[in-house]
Structures are given as C-alpha cells and as structure tokens.
Amino acid sequence: FMTLSPVEQYMVQTGKRLFRGFDDYSDVHRLQFDIETTGLDPKVNSTFLIGIKDNRGFEEVIRVSGDTPRELRESEIKATQYFLKLVKELEPDIISGYNSEVFDFNFLNKRCERLGYEMKDFGGTLNDDKPIYFRKNATIKLGAETEYYDQTIMWGFNVIDIAHAVRKAQAINSSIKGWGLKYITKFSDVAKP
DSSP: OOOOOOOHHHHHHHHOOOOOOOSSSGGOOOOEEEESSSHHHOOTTOOOEEEEETTTHHHHHHHHSEEEESHHHHHHHHHHHHHHHHHHOOOSSSEESIIIIIIHHHHHHHHHTTTOOOOOOGSSSTTTTTTTTTEEEEEEETTTTTEEEEEEETSSEEEEEEEHHHHHHHHHTTOOOOOOHHHHHHTOOOOOO
C-alpha cells in the first residue's frame, strides 16, 4: 500500500499536471548530476568529481585537483560553487540524481560545513534572497516502510531523487527485485554497454 502526498493526490484526482501545457515531457528541461567521493563519510572523505548532464546537450565533468591537502580543499569548494553556478545558469525545470536526496546533496552540504562554508552561501537558486536549504525529516512512504531524509529545497527548481521513484515503483510491482542503479537500468531495458 502506498500513500501519496496531498499534492500528488490532488493532481491524480483532478488530472492536473505539474508542467501545464506540456503534452510531451521531453520538452521539460531536465538536469541530472552525480558526485564521486573518496568514501561515504563527509567528515573525513571528500568530493573529487561532479558530473552534470542535461537533456539539451550540455555535459560537463567538474574535477577536484591539487597537489597538497590545502589545494584539494580549495578546489573542492570551487567545484561545489561552480556546480551551483551552472545549475543557476542552465535554469533546468527539474534537477535529479540517483539517490541524490539521501547522499549527493547531503554529502556536498556536509563537506561545505566541514571546510568552513555553508552551501546556501554559494547561491544555486533563481532568487538570491532565497538560498538553498534542507528540510529536516522529510518522508517518503515505500510500501510498509517510511524513509526519512533531508529534502533539498532550491527556489525555482523541482529537485527529485530518481531512486525514490524507483523505490515507490518497487513497492507496488513485485517483479522489481532491487532498486540499485545497475539493476534497475537492466530491468527497465535502458542499460548501456
């Protein structure tokens, strides 16, 4: 059994759509991103790569580089700032990643804090007066279980986690045996060599 949020319930009941006037969602500007890290703990591990791609042909890999620990820290901060600057410049309708709400955004935010900054100070929204913030204890209902996470709020953008959609589908489709990225791309027949 799956419970929909009040917004989703309203949209289902009324037939309204998130993007008015779009019959073909390929017209919606989507940006996907992923980060690569040296480990899972932002207190001791760092980001070394941020990949960005959108459905309009933009693609960039932001690398963190340096020879000394200080150079690496400065490069990591600049990479995060640049990533958020690109998001603002590209103005996508949707920002997504796979497990990005549970890991990627949280890791970037904690790394900024560890390095003496706040991610909200780097911009990344369409209104400079409304910084990025993280709503604590947001929930997603996945069948019989509930998952809590810190929801990323970026004014002017719809931030979604594709893993949440897959896990919701898994809760109602028993033929989906896992939600890992490699498994689900094979299951969905969209895996690339």
